[in-house]
Amino acid sequence: MKINLNNRLLAVANMIPKGHVVADIGTDHAYLPIYLIQEGISPRVIATEIKQGPYKRALITVRKAGLKDFIEVRLGSGLKVLEAGEAGIAVLAGMGGETISSIIREARPVADSMEFMVLQPMQNLPNLRKNLYDMGYKIIDEDVAIEGSKYYVVMAVCCQIPEPFDDIDITVGPVIRRKKTPEVLAYIRRKIEVIEGLIESMKTINTAPGQKALAKHEGELEMWKEVLK
Ligand SMILES: C[S@@+](CC[C@H](N)C(=O)[O-])C[C@H]1O[C@@H](n2cnc3c(N)ncnc32)[C@H](O)[C@@H]1O
Known part of the structure; x- marks a missing residue:
């Protein structure tokens, strides 16, 4: 079973460099973990889910893909199902900005242990950026994926002293404001x-x-x- 990701998840995958253990928080169908393994981007993925339904769905998809040895599916909330150092990159995609902020806030030692996190918020982007700056994270990259008439922002953040920011950084984004790709x-x-x-x-x-x-x-x-x- 070969996974073809949609543009949104592809933009998430494109922010992940080769060779890191990835934790996909709120994995749902586990498409991203399967893609990361199949494409040789990640040697191992920890896929997590808070809900029983998606958790079982992820287990089944991983088994069908024959990737049980490479993708571990865990049930539980956010980053709390991980120990600091278990993964180098955390992905929080397809969730609201408030949910993403809470997941990070509730497990700071784990979040701070990541080399960086890839976030793909569905709403409340300005609030998320403000929360990230307030918590001491720096937005190191941003990109836009287009799916039909929908636009999705993907960002990479790491725990570093954030640079001074202004209202445009919060509303538009510190990288998006300077990026001139056709998508942006x-x-x-x-x-x-x-x-x-x-x-x-x-x-x-x-x-x-x-x-x-x-x-x-x-x-x-x-x-x-x-x-x-
Ligand atoms: C819309 S799906 C997105 C799935 C996938 N990440 C994607 O981007 O296509 C959001 C998933 O996050 C899960 N979720 C929400 N809050 C969570 C939390 N605190 N911890 C783990 N999973 C969570 C939901 O159960 C749901 O399956």
Whole structure:
């Protein structure tokens, strides 16, 4: 059984250098671990799941792929199922930014023992970046994957003294703001379109909270436009 990853998980895999034991937290179907082994990127993967259903699904997929000796599936919450030093790279993909922040916060010694972590948040990216900076992590790389009309951000973070950051680093991203790949540029343009649409639809709202939200979106729009200059 050969695994072909979608663009989102492929962007995650592309951030993982060869030769490291990887912990895939919240693995679900275990596609990423199987790909990492099949492609010779990782010698061993620890795949973890908090829920019984996906845990069993992962066990079955790993067995069907004949990779039981290379992928260990563990049941439990976040990074707490690992000892510091068991893996060099942790992946937290396909989860909300708040969930990713909590998983890291709840197991700092394990998170800090990683060479780096690859995060692929589905929502709340600015909050996640702010939390990472507050916890003392540095965002060392970011990329964008496109799947049809959907855009996904992938980031690599490590425990290092973060450089000073500003609102654009939080909202757009410290690497994305400087990257000019076609995917990143398409992502920025799409963001601008979405925020402009929101602003247009809010212009008739005259309540104080509505005006506050409008001002917030206008501030964000300026930041996204600024990085396109
Ligand atoms: C949407 S799936 C993403 C699966 C895969 N990582 C991907 O990116 O395609 C999110 C998975 O994370 C698991 N999950 C959520 N919170 C978790 C936690 N604290 N520890 C381990 N797994 C968790 C869920 O059970 C679910 O299977």
